[in-house]
Amino acid sequence: MHLLQRTAVSTFCFVSFLCVSLGFSGAAQAVLEIRITQSSDLARPIAIVPFEWQGEQALPTDVSSVVRTDLERSGQFKALAEEDMLAKPSAGSRINWQNWRTLEMPHLLVGKIRSTGEGRYAVDVQLFDVNRGRQLLGYSYPATAKTLRRTAHKVADEVYEEITGVRGAFSTRIAFVSVETRSAKDRTFSLQVADADGHAPRTVVRSSQPILSPTWSPDGMHLAYVSFRNRQAEVFAVNLRTGKEQKLSGFDGINGAPAFSPDGNQLAMALSRSGNPDIYVLDMKTRQLKQITRGYSIETEPSWSSDGDTLYYTSGRTGSPQIYAVSARGGTPKRVSFEGGYNASAAASPDGRNLAMVHSQRGSYRIAVKDLKSDLFRVLTDGPQDESPSFAPNGQMLLYATQKGGKGVLAAVSLDGRVKQELLLTEGDIREPAWSPFNNGQ
Amino acid sequence: MMMKSFKSALLFSVCAIALVACETPGGTQSGGTSSTDEFLPDDQQGLTDEELAAQGPNGGANGQSGTETFALSDCEPECDYPREALDNPDSLLSKRMVFFAFDSDQVKEEFNDVLIAHAKYLASNPDVSVRLEGHTDERGTREYNLALSERRAKAVRQFLMLYGAPAESVNVYGFGEELPLALGSTEEAYAENRRAELVYDGNDLSQ
Structure with a gap:
C-alpha cells in the first residue's frame, strides 16, 4: 500500500513537470540518446x-x-x-x-x-x-x-x-543543466533529471538566469544548485518529489559550489562573503556556518571524501588552480595535485581511493584521475573542453561535460579509460552533470 | 493537438509582445533622446546643430540626426558629471565594458579613462549606484570562473573607489562563464567574453 502511494506521487510529479515543460517551451519532451564511442576489449x-x-x-x-x-x-x-x-x-x-x-x-x-x-x-x-x-x-x-x-x-x-562483484548503477539517475541560447541576452536554463540511461529527461527548475553546479543529497530526494535568479550566485535546493524550492545560502557575494556531506547533514560551499571565496560548511540542522579555509586567493569546488572526514577543493594560492585536501572540521590544508599547471573541480570516488579532476595541458581541459594511494595519475579523456567529472555511485564510470560540434554534450568514461560514451540531448547545450547516489528517493 | 498548437501560438504571441516591449527603450537609447535630455558641456550651449556637427569627429558620423550630435567634452574623463550625462552617447560614460587577459583580474591601462569617468560620475552623483558584473570565457571550470569573474568585478570596484566612487554606490557580482556575449570557441570570442560590465539601473545600453 505504502509503495503504491509512493508510485502515485512520483507519477504525479512527472506529469506536472511535463506540463511545466510544455507550458514554457511549447515543444515536446527532448530525447536523450546514448552512443557508445569506445568499448572495452x-x-x-x-x-x-x-x-x-x-x-x-x-x-x-x-x-x-x-x-x-x-x-x-x-x-x-x-x-x-x-x-x-x-x-x-x-x-x-x-x-x-x-x-x-x-x-x-x-x-x-x-x-x-x-x-x-x-x-x-x-x-x-x-x-x-x-x-x-x-x-x-x-x-x-x-x-x-x-x-x-x-x-x-x-x-x-x-x-x-x-x-x-560490483553493485550495478543502472537504477540511478543523472542531473544536468541544459541551456537554450536564442541570443546573448535571451537564454533558458533548465535543471533536468533523467534516468541513468538518459531515458525520460524532465525539467525540475527553469530560469532565464544561469543555473549551475547541481549536486545530489545522499538520500536522492533533493538537488542543491546555484541559481542567479536574483542576479547573483545563490544556493538553492529543490525537492524532487514536490518540486518545492528553498534558498540554502544567500550571503553577499558568491554562494557557490554546493556539496552535501555523505550523511547529508552538512553542505560544503564556496562563499565570498568575507572577500575572497573560501570553503565553508553549513550545518543543515542548526544552520550554523563554519569557515574551513582562510585564503587570499580563490578557494572553491569542495568535494567530500566518502567517509566525510576530508574536503578536497580547488585553490589558486600558487597562482594557478590546484587540488588541496583539508579536514572537514578545519585545519591545515595539504596540496594533493602536482601534475601540470592546472587541476580543478575534484570529485572523490565512492571507495575513497581515486580523485577525479579537470586537468589542463597546453589549453586543453581533460578529465584525469589520481590514485590517492599510489599517486598514479591518468588522463582519461581527449579534451579540449572536458569538465565537471562526477562518479557513478559504484565508482565504475565518470560522467562529465564536453563539447561536440560547438554544443555541450555529456559523456562518460570508465575508470580504466577503456569505455567511452556520449549522451546526446536533442535540444540545447547540456552541461554540469551529476550522477545520483544509489538512493533514488522513490 | 489543437490545444497544444493553440497554446504554442499563444505563447509565441506573448513572447513577441514581450520582445516588442523590450525593444522600445533600447531603440530610444541608440536613436537618441531629444536634445533637451542630453548633457551639453557649458562651452557648447547655444551652438547650432550645424556648428556642433562640424566640431567633432563624432558629429553626424554615427548616422544620428543633427539634433543629437555634439562634440566630446574637454573635461573628460575627470568631469563633474551631471546626472543625465549617462545618456550621452558620445561621453566616455557610454562605454560600459572593460576586458581582461586570460585568467587575469588586472584592469588594463587602456580602460583607465573610461573607469575614471565612471568613478567621477559616481562621485558627482552619490545617489546613483552601479552594478559591476564580472564574466569569464568558457575555459576552465565553472565554479573557478565564477570566483574569477567576481574578482574581475572587484578589481574594477577597487579602481572606481580609488578615483572617488563611494563604496556604497558600487555593487559587485560574478557571473562566471555563464553569460557569454560572443558565442563560439575562438580567441576572439574568448577576448570579448572576459569582461566586466557596468550596469546602471534603468540605463542598460547593452553595449
Whole structure:
C-alpha cells in the first residue's frame, strides 16, 4: 500500500513537470540518446535471450533489450547478437548447454514476462553459469506497465553485481543543466533529471538566469544548485518529489559550489562573503556556518571524501588552480595535485581511493584521475573542453561535460579509460552533470 | 493537438509582445533622446546643430540626426558629471565594458579613462549606484570562473573607489562563464567574453 502511494506521487510529479515543460517551451519532451564511442576489449561475453511474452499487445518496454543496453553501456559486457543464437529458451528447463558452450558464452540470461492481471506483469528471469550448467540467479519481479523499465534496470543491476562483484548503477539517475541560447541576452536554463540511461529527461527548475553546479543529497530526494535568479550566485535546493524550492545560502557575494556531506547533514560551499571565496560548511540542522579555509586567493569546488572526514577543493594560492585536501572540521590544508599547471573541480570516488579532476595541458581541459594511494595519475579523456567529472555511485564510470560540434554534450568514461560514451540531448547545450547516489528517493 | 498548437501560438504571441516591449527603450537609447535630455558641456550651449556637427569627429558620423550630435567634452574623463550625462552617447560614460587577459583580474591601462569617468560620475552623483558584473570565457571550470569573474568585478570596484566612487554606490557580482556575449570557441570570442560590465539601473545600453 505504502509503495503504491509512493508510485502515485512520483507519477504525479512527472506529469506536472511535463506540463511545466510544455507550458514554457511549447515543444515536446527532448530525447536523450546514448552512443557508445569506445568499448572495452576486456568486455565479458554474455547471451541475453529476448524475454518471452505471449500477450497479444506489444509491451510498453522491451525489457530484455533494456537489460542488454544497460550491460553493454557499462563496457563490462558484450552481448551476443540475436541472430547468432542457436535457440531462444525462456526458462532453465529448456536450455541445451552445448549450444551456448559452442558459442563460448560463459553466462546466459533468459526470461519470460507473464500477465498477472489488468496492466500487471511478472518478469521471471534466470541467470546461468553455462560452463557449470548452474543457475546463479532466479527472480520473479512484479511490475506494471509503468514500472517495466525500472524492473529491467533492476535485472541489469542484479546480473552486473552477480558477475562482476560490483553493485550495478543502472537504477540511478543523472542531473544536468541544459541551456537554450536564442541570443546573448535571451537564454533558458533548465535543471533536468533523467534516468541513468538518459531515458525520460524532465525539467525540475527553469530560469532565464544561469543555473549551475547541481549536486545530489545522499538520500536522492533533493538537488542543491546555484541559481542567479536574483542576479547573483545563490544556493538553492529543490525537492524532487514536490518540486518545492528553498534558498540554502544567500550571503553577499558568491554562494557557490554546493556539496552535501555523505550523511547529508552538512553542505560544503564556496562563499565570498568575507572577500575572497573560501570553503565553508553549513550545518543543515542548526544552520550554523563554519569557515574551513582562510585564503587570499580563490578557494572553491569542495568535494567530500566518502567517509566525510576530508574536503578536497580547488585553490589558486600558487597562482594557478590546484587540488588541496583539508579536514572537514578545519585545519591545515595539504596540496594533493602536482601534475601540470592546472587541476580543478575534484570529485572523490565512492571507495575513497581515486580523485577525479579537470586537468589542463597546453589549453586543453581533460578529465584525469589520481590514485590517492599510489599517486598514479591518468588522463582519461581527449579534451579540449572536458569538465565537471562526477562518479557513478559504484565508482565504475565518470560522467562529465564536453563539447561536440560547438554544443555541450555529456559523456562518460570508465575508470580504466577503456569505455567511452556520449549522451546526446536533442535540444540545447547540456552541461554540469551529476550522477545520483544509489538512493533514488522513490 | 489543437490545444497544444493553440497554446504554442499563444505563447509565441506573448513572447513577441514581450520582445516588442523590450525593444522600445533600447531603440530610444541608440536613436537618441531629444536634445533637451542630453548633457551639453557649458562651452557648447547655444551652438547650432550645424556648428556642433562640424566640431567633432563624432558629429553626424554615427548616422544620428543633427539634433543629437555634439562634440566630446574637454573635461573628460575627470568631469563633474551631471546626472543625465549617462545618456550621452558620445561621453566616455557610454562605454560600459572593460576586458581582461586570460585568467587575469588586472584592469588594463587602456580602460583607465573610461573607469575614471565612471568613478567621477559616481562621485558627482552619490545617489546613483552601479552594478559591476564580472564574466569569464568558457575555459576552465565553472565554479573557478565564477570566483574569477567576481574578482574581475572587484578589481574594477577597487579602481572606481580609488578615483572617488563611494563604496556604497558600487555593487559587485560574478557571473562566471555563464553569460557569454560572443558565442563560439575562438580567441576572439574568448577576448570579448572576459569582461566586466557596468550596469546602471534603468540605463542598460547593452553595449
